[in-house]
Amino acid sequence: MNALSKLIAVEAKLFLREPVSLFFIFALPLGLMLVFGLPQRGASEGGAGQHAELTFLPSLALGLTIGMLALFTLPMALGIYRERRVLRRLATTPVNPALLLVAQVVVNLVMGVAGAVVTAIGVRFLLDQPAPANVPGFVLAFLLGVACLFSIGLLIAALAPSARAAQSIGPTLFFPLLFLAGAWLPRDQMPAVLARIGDYSPLGATVDTIAAAWAGDSPAWPQLLALAITAVLGSVLAIRFFRWE
Amino acid sequence: MPVIEVEHLQKRYGDKIAVDDVSFTVDQGEIFGVLGPNGAGKTTTVECVQGLRRADGGTVRVLGLDPVRNRTEVRHRVGAQLQESQLPDKLRVREALDLYRSFYRNQADIDELLDDLGLTAQRDVAFQKLSGGQKQRLSVALALVGRPEIAILDELTTGLDPQGRRDTWELVERIRDRGVTVVLVTHFMEEAERLCDRLAIIDAGRVVAIDTPSGLLARVSTEHRVYFRPLDPVEDSLLAGLPDVTGVRRNGDEITVTGPEQVLQTVLSTLSEQKIRYTALRVVQPTLDDAFVSLTGRGVRAATSPSTDERSS
Numbered sequence: 001m002n003a004l005s006k007l008i009a010v011e012a013k014l015f016l017r018e019p020v021s022l023f024f025i026f027a028l029p030l031g032l033m034l035v036f037g038l039p040q041r042g043a044s045e046g047g048a049g050q051h052a053e054l055t056f057l058p059s060l061a062l063g064l065t066i067g068m069l070a071l072f073t074l075p076m077a078l079g080i081y082r083e084r085r086v087l088r089r090l091a092t093t094p095v096n097p098a099l100l101l102v103a104q105v106v107v108n109l110v111m112g113v114a115g116a117v118v119t120a121i122g123v124r125f126l127l128d129q130p131a132p133a134n135v136p137g138f139v140l141a142f143l144l145g146v147a148c149l150f151s152i153g154l155l156i157a158a159l160a161p162s163a164r165a166a167q168s169i170g171p172t173l174f175f176p177l178l179f180l181a182g183a184w185l186p187r188d189q190m191p192a193v194l195a196r197i198g199d200y201s202p203l204g205a206t207v208d209t210i211a212a213a214w215a216g217d218s219p220a221w222p223q224l225l226a227l228a229i230t231a232v233l234g235s236v237l238a239i240r241f242f243r244w245e
Numbered sequence: 246m247p248v249i250e251v252e253h254l255q256k257r258y259g260d261k262i263a264v265d266d267v268s269f270t271v272d273q274g275e276i277f278g279v280l281g282p283n284g285a286g287k288t289t290t291v292e293c294v295q296g297l298r299r300a301d302g303g304t305v306r307v308l309g310l311d312p313v314r315n316r317t318e319v320r321h322r323v324g325a326q327l328q329e330s331q332l333p334d335k336l337r338v339r340e341a342l343d344l345y346r347s348f349y350r351n352q353a354d355i356d357e358l359l360d361d362l363g364l365t366a367q368r369d370v371a372f373q374k375l376s377g378g379q380k381q382r383l384s385v386a387l388a389l390v391g392r393p394e395i396a397i398l399d400e401l402t403t404g405l406d407p408q409g410r411r412d413t414w415e416l417v418e419r420i421r422d423r424g425v426t427v428v429l430v431t432h433f434m435e436e437a438e439r440l441c442d443r444l445a446i447i448d449a450g451r452v453v454a455i456d457t458p459s460g461l462l463a464r465v466s467t468e469h470r471v472y473f474r475p476l477d478p479v480e481d482s483l484l485a486g487l488p489d490v491t492g493v494r495r496n497g498d499e500i501t502v503t504g505p506e507q508v509l510q511t512v513l514s515t516l517s518e519q520k521i522r523y524t525a526l527r528v529v530q531p532t533l534d535d536a537f538v539s540l541t542g543r544g545v546r547a548a549t550s551p552s553t554d555e556r557s558s
Binding site: 086093 | 295297317320321323324325327329330331332333335336340343344345347348349350387391
């Protein structure tokens with residue numbers, strides 16, 4: 001087996017040995033769906049706006065999964081690897097330490113997809129809601145959302161002075177992003193400027209495009225474009241500023 | 246045949262000069278020590294040898310190669326153990342070895358390596374559950390898993406208890422017996438004295454001396470000291486008049502006689518000829534600590550300031 005596939009296999013094992021991250025990915029989104037989704041179903045009949053859309057909650061749950069992986073797990077793991085000089089140790093071997101970053105991204109990505117599938121199945125059968133209708137659009141929106149949020153996570157990992165700092169920067173960024181996505185106050189009730197920012201914010205655009213595809217519509221191109229641009233920008237900056245020690 | 250050649254190496258971090266002028270060669274099959282107080286530039290020097298840092302001046306050749314330009318080739322052939330390097334908490338011993346082995350084209354037998362390093366019983370133990378000594382041995386195993394021609398071991402025994410330290414020394418000798426050239430970075434005089442065939446003493450970014458441990462001792466010609474408590478009366482002049490004796494001192498009822506190596510012989514035969522009984526005999530030989538003091542003008546501990554960290558920049 002070559003070095004990269006071995007690294008991925010080992011990182012996957014290590015990931016699965018952390019019950020906390022498993023809970024975040026597989027249990028929390030579905031739990032939130034059940035807690036908030038069931039009462040809402042009874043109450044929101046005939047309502048209007050962002051929160052009344054049937055696909056808003058499942059899309060938000062997927063956004064949560066991606067967001068937690070990208071902003072909590074990924075920067076934390078990379079921060080620890082830098083602090084413990086694992087990256088430095090790898091640099092003394094013939095293998096490029098960047099491969100460890102690739103392995104981390106791949107493992108978190110696979111876990112994100114697995115979490116999304118579990119959430120989608122849960123939504124379908126536990127909440128009795130339809131499965132995603134526009135599958136290509138759904139996959140595209142999901143992947144762009146992942147790329148965008150992961151690039152922000154990598155940027156945090158690049159800039160955070162310590163693993164502890166990464167651990168606090170992630171949530172500090174995550175909750176405003178959740179707010180902008182309309183998790184608490186629906187975006188149609190926000191001031192126009194704030195709502196517009198929310199539309200193109202990483203999590204807002206992710207949730208909207210996934211929700212649209214889920215309902216069978218085409219995701220909005222400007223929002224997909226915003227995700228792609230953020231992804232490229234974040235990745236370039238992360239690579240530019242990444243510190244190996 | 247030299248496997249490492251360092252000539253007039255210089256490295257700065259901003260305004261701070263970490264390595265000012267360091268030259269040495271390491272021959273194949275020897276244990277070469279790089280000795281000096283913390284902050285002397287030892288780690289920076291070996292990092293340049295490993296190609297982890299680019300030298301600001303001078304040349305470095307490892308196995309005839311430039312470690313920065315031919316980095317992949319050099320890394321296949323040079324194993325490294327880093328100071329304070331750790332592994333993920335939940336990674337198990339065997340998994341770590343299996344992973345690191347996959348990076349190299351020459352792959353050591355893992356079971357054999359585990360056995361050699363006394364880690365067979367810990368093969369399925371997670372890194373966080375290992376003792377300090379076990380972690381250190383795993384770190385050495387990772388440095389050897391690619392069957393290197395040269396192993397660079399940085400502050401191998403720091404933080405180990407005396408037993409763990411002695412075990413690790415035996416381990417280093419076994420590595421050398423396999424034909425691996427060992428570069429040992431340390432600030433323990435005792436360790437250097439016990440293990441190294443030759444060593445370079447580095448202080449404030451410069452090489453102060455390069456020699457065998459006994460050569461360094463001979464160079465500083467520090468005197469041996471013989472201590473004893475006479476049980477019968479003895480005149481100072483009796484001892485002071487002996488050949489080889491350079492000094493006699495009394496401290497309470499203890500007498501100290503100083504002189505070159507053979508002074509012990511002289512004192513003991515005189516005491517037995519004169520039928521003077523004695524007790525509490527001990528001899529203090531010069532150590533590398535004394536050599537270091539005489540070469541640098543200060544002790545290792547005095548030279549080690551707690552705030553100095555040679556890696557910070």
